[in-house]
Amino acid sequence: MHNDFFFCHHHYLVIKSFWVFLMAWGDDEIPWYVSVKWPLSPDEAHSDKAKESIRAKCMQYLDRAEKLKDYLKNKDKQGKKPVKEAQSNDKSDSDSEGENPEKKKLQEHLMGAIVMEKPNVRWSDVAGLEGAKEALKEAVILPIKFPHLFTGKRTPWRGILLFGPPGTGKSYLAKAVATEANNSTFFSVSSSDLMSKWLGESEKLVKNLFDLARQHKPSIIFIDEVDSLCGSRNENESEAARRIKTEFLVQMQGVGNNNDGILVLGATNIPWVLDAAIRRRFEKRIYIPLPDEPARAAMFRLHLGNTPHSLTDADLRQLAHKTDGYSGADISIIVRDALMQPVRKVQSATHFKKVRGPSRSNSSAMVDDLLTPCSPGDPAAIEMTWMDVPGDKLLEPIVCMSDMLRSLATTRPTVNTDDLLKVKKFTEDFGQEG
Numbered sequence: 001m002h003n004d005f006f007f008c009h010h011h012y013l014v015i016k017s018f019w020v021f022l023m024a025w026g027d028d029e030i031p032w033y034v035s036v037k038w039p040l041s042p043d044e045a046h047s048d049k050a051k052e053s054i055r056a057k058c059m060q061y062l063d064r065a066e067k068l069k070d071y072l073k074n075k076d077k078q079g080k081k082p083v084k085e086a087q088s089n090d091k092s093d094s095d096s097e098g099e100n101p102e103k104k105k106l107q108e109h110l111m112g113a114i115v116m117e118k119p120n121v122r123w124s125d126v127a128g129l130e131g132a133k134e135a136l137k138e139a140v141i142l143p144i145k146f147p148h149l150f151t152g153k154r155t156p157w158r159g160i161l162l163f164g165p166p167g168t169g170k171s172y173l174a175k176a177v178a179t180e181a182n183n184s185t186f187f188s189v190s191s192s193d194l195m196s197k198w199l200g201e202s203e204k205l206v207k208n209l210f211d212l213a214r215q216h217k218p219s220i221i222f223i224d225e226v227d228s229l230c231g232s233r234n235e236n237e238s239e240a241a242r243r244i245k246t247e248f249l250v251q252m253q254g255v256g257n258n259n260d261g262i263l264v265l266g267a268t269n270i271p272w273v274l275d276a277a278i279r280r281r282f283e284k285r286i287y288i289p290l291p292d293e294p295a296r297a298a299m300f301r302l303h304l305g306n307t308p309h310s311l312t313d314a315d316l317r318q319l320a321h322k323t324d325g326y327s328g329a330d331i332s333i334i335v336r337d338a339l340m341q342p343v344r345k346v347q348s349a350t351h352f353k354k355v356r357g358p359s360r361s362n363s364s365a366m367v368d369d370l371l372t373p374c375s376p377g378d379p380a381a382i383e384m385t386w387m388d389v390p391g392d393k394l395l396e397p398i399v400c401m402s403d404m405l406r407s408l409a410t411t412r413p414t415v416n417t418d419d420l421l422k423v424k425k426f427t428e429d430f431g432q433e434g
Helices: 002-025 050-078 091-113 130-144 170-180 201-215 239-253 274-281 294-303 313-322 328-348 402-408 417-430
Strands: 157-161 184-190 219-224 262-268 286-289 349-357 368-374
Touching: 130 170, 130 262, 130 286, 157 170, 157 313, 170 184, 170 262, 184 201, 201 219, 201 239, 201 262, 201 294, 239 274, 239 402, 239 417, 294 313, 294 328, 328 402
Parallel strands: 157 262, 157 286, 184 219, 219 262
Antiparallel strands: 349 368
């Protein structure tokens, strides 16, 4: 196509030059080297008829050449993008020009890590963990609200590690941070967001993550299960894993990187496997312990929410006393299972009775024809199953203490003593109580 274009373009220029020359010649005698182009006798070549014929042919060729030129130009544009001429010999300019498409692609991959919708978890929704909440307020909320407090040598924390047994609320605390830090951009990343099968791309993803955070600061980078990315370096690890750790070290506290307005928040269940250099980058290391008795009672209350129940404060304190060694996640499972007990009663019931209660269509109106499970010996019992109950006439039983105790009896704690001893040892060596 390039040869065709060159030929037509050259032919176009020749004809155009010839036409300009001919028009400039006017009605005077046409030179012999023009007339030989045409099969005319010498006398005919100098006649007015010959001049008109030559002019007509030139116009025809010129019009054809213009069309060919436009056609090839459009075809060349559609076939491939024109190569940009270098505007500068500056290396950084040329590098950035070449890397822009790749950088844009990597950053688009990471845009999914930005939490666009706030999780709607407030500090008050987190039971206990007052030390951890205060440290996070110091690092996140105060610098945004009162920037003049953090000037000179007084700087906010740039790396906070939350560690502790599984199910103690580390990720839940991060959700509270995402909700409370209204003006911050919250990145929630895991190893799957930063690992790639292509050699060299994983560390580029790490670099672009921090570049993206700098563009959108103030920002918070939350890395859940940070140990999967930043474990201790050893001889058996792959080259890719070593390069990812190196890039993390450089980006978190490397020469030439300005991380003002950026907080890296990490969470792990096994902090003792973290690389020593990564551990040092997390300036504040907060132990998230198993909840104490008052915190467990508050968790039962929070998880019950506005579900109808008959539990009193004394019942909640009794449940908290019985769940020593249970994590917040374990208590959540107990309550969820207890909330299903009324549903199971409906499924297994063989008799129902009519009771008074709020109408399904209008909660402010009371009706007398609702059906609820009862024992076969109840005087008002009607033999039927849940399949015979109309959809808008069922009144399920409320959650009671016996439901909670039944669920507690079938749920065991997920944290063992050995893990607790390891975490406590790490806390004594490197961390602080949360």
